[in-house]
Amino acid sequence: MIITVASFKGGVGKTTTAIHLAAFLQGQAETLLVDADPNRSALGWASRGDLPFKVMDEWEAGQDVSYNVNPDGNMVIDTQARPIPEDLSALAETCDLLVLPTTPDILALDALVLTVEYLKKIRASHYRILITSIPPKPSRAGEEVKALLRDANLPVFEQGIRRFSAFQKAALQGLPVYSIKDPRAESGWQDYEKVGEEILAIVGARSLTAKTAAPPAIPDFF
Ligand SMILES: Nc1ncnc2c1ncn2[C@@H]1O[C@H](COP(=O)(O)OP(=O)(O)OP(=O)(O)O)[C@@H](O)[C@H]1O
Numbered sequence: 001m002i003i004t005v006a007s008f009k010g011g012v013g014k015t016t017t018a019i020h021l022a023a024f025l026q027g028q029a030e031t032l033l034v035d036a037d038p039n040r041s042a043l044g045w046a047s048r049g050d051l052p053f054k055v056m057d058e059w060e061a062g063q064d065v066s067y068n069v070n071p072d073g074n075m076v077i078d079t080q081a082r083p084i085p086e087d088l089s090a091l092a093e094t095c096d097l098l099v100l101p102t103t104p105d106i107l108a109l110d111a112l113v114l115t116v117e118y119l120k121k122i123r124a125s126h127y128r129i130l131i132t133s134i135p136p137k138p139s140r141a142g143e144e145v146k147a148l149l150r151d152a153n154l155p156v157f158e159q160g161i162r163r164f165s166a167f168q169k170a171a172l173q174g175l176p177v178y179s180i181k182d183p184r185a186e187s188g189w190q191d192y193e194k195v196g197e198e199i200l201a202i203v204g205a206r207s208l209t210a211k212t213a214a215p216p217a218i219p220d221f222f
Pocket residue numbers: 009010011012013014015016017037041079080081132133134161162163164165167168169171
């Protein structure tokens with residue numbers, strides 16, 4: 001399956017999400033993380049440490065024969081913030097699920113509304129919003145934003161990602177969060193595992209109802 005992570009706003013957790021969804025999917029099948037952000041944050045993450053899956057830029061991925069001959073493989077695509085609408089169309093059309101991370105604050109939500117309005121205009125249906133960096137209790141920001149988005153009939157992952165400094169340590173050390181020595185590392189990983197399970201259920205249910213399962217293909221924009 002192909003999972004693409006995108007957002008109109010920067011710094012909302014796209015790269016962190018792409019890394020951890022790739023780590024989760026690698027547990028199911030061979031997974032490739034494509035770093036399609038010119039800042040190359042995912043490649044930087046990989047170069048600082050050790051990740052349990054391959055990371056390539058979009059050019060290398062287009063050449064990667066091993067993925068092309070492995071129809072059961074997964075691909076996770078990390079993208080740059082503020083895609084132009086045409087790019088967002090291409091991203092939405094070429095993946096099984098577009099994951100839209102947002103932090104639970106007003107600036108991120110404003111940007112999210114723009115993204116979703118555009119996706120509605122192009123009739124994209126395979127997307128889901130992921131609330132990230134959820135502050136600890138007594139803040140209720142995570143739950144409030146989820147309720148707000150659900151009231152607006154927008155598709156939101158049941159599970160959100162809590163704000164833990166373990167994620168920043170993971171980025172610095174070039175590791176998945178579960179390999180970090182931090183009391184909250186395991187909780188952070190569990191959040192992404194639950195999101196990964198939701199993705200398997202969403203994409204699995206859709207491919208059961210599809211008349212013919214389309215084989216995964218390298219997106220056109222590579
Ligand atoms: N759940 C989290 N808890 C705490 N910090 C987080 C969490 N998710 C991301 N961060 C931190 O927030 C910052 C931005 O995250 P990240 O780089 O994943 O976002 P991005 O959307 O990919 O940014 P950009 O638009 O610049 O590519 C980083 O410092 C990262 O470590």
